[in-house]
Amino acid sequence: MTDATVIERPRDAEFGDFFALLKPRVMSLVVFTAAVGLFSAPVSVHPLLAFASILFIAVGAGASGALNMWWDADIDRVMRRTRNRPVPSGRISPEDARTVGIWLSVLSVVMLGLTANMVAAGLLAFTIFFYAVVYSMWLKRSTPQNIVIGGAAGAFPPMVGWAAATGGVSVESLLMFGLIFLWTPPHFWALAMFMDDDYSRAGVPMLPVTHGKPATRRHIMFYSLILAPVSLALAFTQIGGPLYLAVSLVLNLLFISGAWRLLKRSDAEAEADRYAAEKKYFRLSLLYMLLHFTALLGEAALRWTGFDWASWPQWV
Amino acid sequence: MGVIMAINRDHELHRRRAHRNMWLGLVLGGFVVLVFGITMVKLKNGQMMEAFDHTVRPSLVVEQGK
Structure with missing residues (x-):
């Protein structure tokens, strides 16, 4: 420390800090996938009820984000990526984060139950419980498989959206769940490959830290391979079609060949180009998810306009 | 900073x-x-409230035969 060190006092919390507590970037993904789940359902929902349902799902996701920030403040303080979040930076007290999280959880579940139905509300409540308790409090710090199980929390939103429209669970919504569930591990492991010092400093057991990078590369390959049939199967349900199939085929080929490239690399090669291939694969994984769900939305839009893929095989 | 801050x-x-x-x-x-x-949409849809x-x-009471 030099005498020029400025001691920054935490400033008073602004409204934006409370909004940041809800993890708006995660929330935007939840809004997108929940909306696709809701709009691809073969039931028409009044636009206002659809809007309100998606909003309450987003609020529920935000509430679990706030609970996660309350519980993980100690981890967030040591990680570069999360240091400036409202709780670790001292702008919002952990207790306030907890209060906001609990009450927004209750509000979102009750309101979704009143707006849509009890199945959707129950699924949302389970999602919040799963993310805040099962993932944040229990698994995240205890097993390198944290990401695999935690991925389920992120995979629920399209199911909740589907349930808000149809009042139930079906093959389509389970496949959408499977798509995100199996996509999450390779996505986060690719990130952890080049952010591993952050995680090891915080003591979070991520696969590259606990089992080494070669093992992580094998895991990424494995998940990329089992992800492909699940995502392709969606093409042959009532929410899929040739457009989705074409998009999915291209993305799966890119994803598997990207994973293959990572598998064939040594750590020395990765160090030499500063994890260029890993970073590229991480960006590709974002695109993979985004385009799959955009394609589902595209198929839904085609059906709305009355377009029908004549004799398209629907296996389920 | 360093100046006395008036509370006004x-x-x-x-x-x-x-x-x-x-x-x-x-927001509220x-x-x-x-x-x-x-509420308006639900009432218009004629939902059971x-x-x-x-x-x-x-x-x-559910009518018999339904």
Whole structure:
């Protein structure tokens, strides 16, 4: 420390800090996938009820984000990526984060139950419980498989959206769940490959830290391979079609060949180009998810306009 | 900093709080409008809005044969 060190006092919390507590970037993904789940359902929902349902799902996701920030403040303080979040930076007290999280959880579940139905509300409540308790409090710090199980929390939103429209669970919504569930591990492991010092400093057991990078590369390959049939199967349900199939085929080929490239690399090669291939694969994984769900939305839009893929095989 | 900070109405802290309260007000107002809208849509759809109320309600009794 030099005498020029400025001691920054935490400033008073602004409204934006409370909004940041809800993890708006995660929330935007939840809004997108929940909306696709809701709009691809073969039931028409009044636009206002659809809007309100998606909003309450987003609020529920935000509430679990706030609970996660309350519980993980100690981890967030040591990680570069999360240091400036409202709780670790001292702008919002952990207790306030907890209060906001609990009450927004209750509000979102009750309101979704009143707006849509009890199945959707129950699924949302389970999602919040799963993310805040099962993932944040229990698994995240205890097993390198944290990401695999935690991925389920992120995979629920399209199911909740589907349930808000149809009042139930079906093959389509389970496949959408499977798509995100199996996509999450390779996505986060690719990130952890080049952010591993952050995680090891915080003591979070991520696969590259606990089992080494070669093992992580094998895991990424494995998940990329089992992800492909699940995502392709969606093409042959009532929410899929040739457009989705074409998009999915291209993305799966890119994803598997990207994973293959990572598998064939040594750590020395990765160090030499500063994890260029890993970073590229991480960006590709974002695109993979985004385009799959955009394609589902595209198929839904085609059906709305009355377009029908004549004799398209629907296996389920 | 270093100057004695006078506590007056225009202190930065007050402006920030006013700003926060304004946003909170807008969010709560929006929530009220949304609940009103949802109610209107549900009523227009003719949804069953009655429930058990500790007394017999003929409208809740399922007719025989249905």
